[in-house]
Amino acid sequence: MKRVLDTIFEDSSVDTTCVTISFEVTNQKTFSLQVKGVPQAAQLTEAEQKLESTHKILRVKDKYRISYKALQALRIQAGLQIPTTKYLNTESLRLGTSFEITPIQGVPDGGMRQISEMVSYLMDLPENRPLLNTEEDIITIWLRFASDGAKITKCKDSVRAVCKLIPPIEHGRYTRKSSPDDEITLLLYMGKEDRTTFETASRRIIREMKEAATHGYQVKGKTVKVAWLLCSDWKAMALLKGLNAANSSHFCLWCHCHKHDIANFTKDCDVQRTSQRQEECLQPNAAESLGYKESDLLPFIPYHRMIPDELHLRMRITNKLINQVVMYSVYQGNKTRLVEAMKDINIQFQFFEKQGDDGKNSINTWTNFNGDQLQIVLEKLNILAILDRGPLDIIKLQTVTKPALIQAIQRKTGRVLPATTKKAFLVLEIQHVLSLEDQRELVANHGQRPRRIQMNGAAPEAEQGPDPPKTVDPAGIQEVWDGFKDLMVAAKARPGTRNALTPQQFHEDAKEWAEKFKEHTFTEDVIPCIHGKFYKVCEKCDYLRDCSHC
Template structure:
């Protein structure tokens, strides 16, 4: 397999001191963190053309690709796992959008670049140099498969906001000019009429003249309309904001937080969701359990707000907003959704989100409004302004084809598996092996097993006990 898909190890220039990671760590296992820190500066690469030469015959055999008629729709994705609060494990992958039924399987997302270190523009530029060159050639000339078949290629990119903004060379989501796709500013974040009005050619040639852009895009060969937002992260980040705003409502309604905290914990117990509150040591800020996607979806659909709030009216207002957002999430996942319908529903939801108060505060007919313009996040901007565009542009695939959940799962599983062993990157000089090498070798074996129809696991042999009776 090393001859078919060679592994290249590279020394990556990494900072000696890393900025602390402020987000919640994805991995907290001390053995994993220690071994990860010892591996900083070592990166692994596999050429995308080598992988294509190996997997294309498999996709032809399965009827997913047809020589002389199919185009290779290649999606590049990336993910950085927070390993403790010091370092990231960065993975860049490719998958073929042609296989719509297999996109959410981690094994169908093939690792191209792997390294522990900083999730930064400089580190990625260093690690991605061969991939950038290969993608430019694929975009221009297509893919010439060993054996004679020529395949046209169309390239796509999808990731979470941070990874996407780094690769695009744009400032972070909290900047004044924050949007990768349009010229929206923080001051007009509540607008509903923005469209994709940037082009990759313009950004590539004049990035320093475009508001918000500070570096040349790494994947400049991918058209900007093919940089697609990840519907999973839209859901996760907006539910985070809705939850935060709900807690703010509770603080406003009840000064004694112990009352509503206890109610929330009881409701979480009813939903069978592990959840707790605690105070941070240094800041005394209230923190709470970071939940996964399925748990957040369950809360969005089943959490009983009336049991938490003293004001039934306020609970109903918030519940209606949550229900409308859940409907939008379902529409994003439905390939039959039209851009026009989604745009109308999203704009209606934002109007409800920003609904002003009605009446005089001191009178009985007063109806309190919902939230402020300052509460609108970049992800809400994308939901209302750009998701409908992506639905229209990429209706052939559907937005779920650009979900990065399988990439994140793959990254998490590999880190936990290969960095837990304390002998990684240690032991005898002649036998020690980098965890990065082991990960990529494992992927090569998986490809070999798939192409040659070799099972990658064997059932344990059954044991039978025979009692011989003495007659």
């Protein structure tokens, strides 16, 4: 809808002050949504109006293949407000300017761009030229660096690294909106997203990034330095910073906590990792590694300027929430309700069997969702129509170790499942092949009691007595889902807008949500992304605070 409205505004020959959208729903009721604050030409400076008008003329020229000569004839003979051929040609050239792509030594199929050219290009954009109009000799701009791997074909992988200029901030608000011109691809190569290949491919880029951060580059008589932010998915940030993966004992990208404390939300969320501590832990005689595995490829980006990618955070946590509801519906025998509820929100969902990792046996699974589908399910699924309030004792199958689950399936069916089979699939299979009594016996003999938070060195509560009975509470689960939606809205909110939160306020809301999440599940369900969520907006606001002094 946003793209359609943008097109309408671009093609409109009149000033639009507001837009009203009317909806007619099945119960014959009509309601409307009024969108206010549509930018008007009068709100732009004269130079911005001329530039915007020029871009529209160039789009029409390219779309209908109009020559410069024809445009000038219209300007002279019809008296239309059309810029000169020289101005149009210069702006068209600027929009079509491409950087020189340099082959990467040691990587046969890849290319890179120079940081110095990228900085000069960004500062030459019309919206960024005012940054150079200052008496200061040294100017600092903020750039976000990100990298990610993607499959080109079934057997071919690629890795891309990009940077994006973050608009300046005044009085807690961005001075302008971001534009596609702000993002530039720095590096692209065909290959695996692994440490060795990336280090080889990015050696020159990283050297130039460090130069931009420490000394800067000369642009029109000014020294432009770069303050870098690192914003990628968990895997990429761990790879770039030389840390262990998310499933390790010391898993966190910011603190030194152990995985046994992953659900301890009473601790401070201060950033503990530093480059100095990393060097100490990598020494041969170091007492412990604390999750530091290799050297830091980006030591000029401190750990407090690492921001986890919102999209991956949202998808990981949403997947966890949805999988919990799916498992609960299976345990309660409400699979049909779940399928119908998905159908009500136009999501295709089904349970099915597929071939196992060993290529011989089949396993039970369900439909996987893409990012858009996850968002729809999170926003619209009616959990109260799916689940019943009831005991969670069968849910404790999740606390049985994978080897015990595999052995139980083998004893019952004779099938041998590989050790790499996902635990969720094993639990589902146990649900199908064992009776309720056999499942309870399996949990009693091989189940690990759900962990409780260990405080001040005391023994975990789980070892001090039986667990209190838990129940599936559909209303409580719905509250967890709604709370997560509110947190993600706040995390994406622009500074100074209605949904934006202060770091302290977000931290308190996130802690309250995490405690509510634990009420309706087990500690084992707290994943690293839930732990890392406490640092996300706090570090974003730290950038805003630092940036306001630049």
